[in-house]
Amino acid sequence: MNPLSPVKLVVLLLACGLCGAGGGYYAASFSPIPAQIAVVDVQALVKKAVDNNQAQTEDDAKALMTKIKSATQPLIEQGIVIFDAQSVLHAPEEAYVNIE
Numbered sequence: 001m002n003p004l005s006p007v008k009l010v011v012l013l014l015a016c017g018l019c020g021a022g023g024g025y026y027a028a029s030f031s032p033i034p035a036q037i038a039v040v041d042v043q044a045l046v047k048k049a050v051d052n053n054q055a056q057t058e059d060d061a062k063a064l065m066t067k068i069k070s071a072t073q074p075l076i077e078q079g080i081v082i083f084d085a086q087s088v089l090h091a092p093e094e095a096y097v098n099i100e
Contacts, residue, residue, distance in 0.1 A: 038075050039096045040068060041085035071099045 004012070049064055072082050075097070085096070 036080045037095055038080050038082050039085050039088050039091050040082055043086060045099060068099060072097060
């Protein structure tokens with residue numbers, strides 16, 4: 001003696017599904033989206049290159065910029081915005097890109 005007929009059961013399941021989807025959408029619309037940024041300390045990279053005598057010519061500077069661009073290209077393809085560290089007041093440590 002089931003009080004729910006098959007039609008009522010299907011309607012109830014559909015109503016529960018719609019309520020769950022609506023609640024999930026409502027919750028997601030108020031959830032903050034984490035910032036998609038990364039920070040590169042270009043000045044520190046240049047200083048390190050000068051200290052190691054790797055920044056003596058224009059070709060060395062171009063090589064350093066190529067190295068920075070190749071390291072940040074995968075991040076850019078993911079939609080992450082890259083900032084120079086001199087333009088950032090505060091950022092979490094994990095936002096900084098390590099370029100070797």
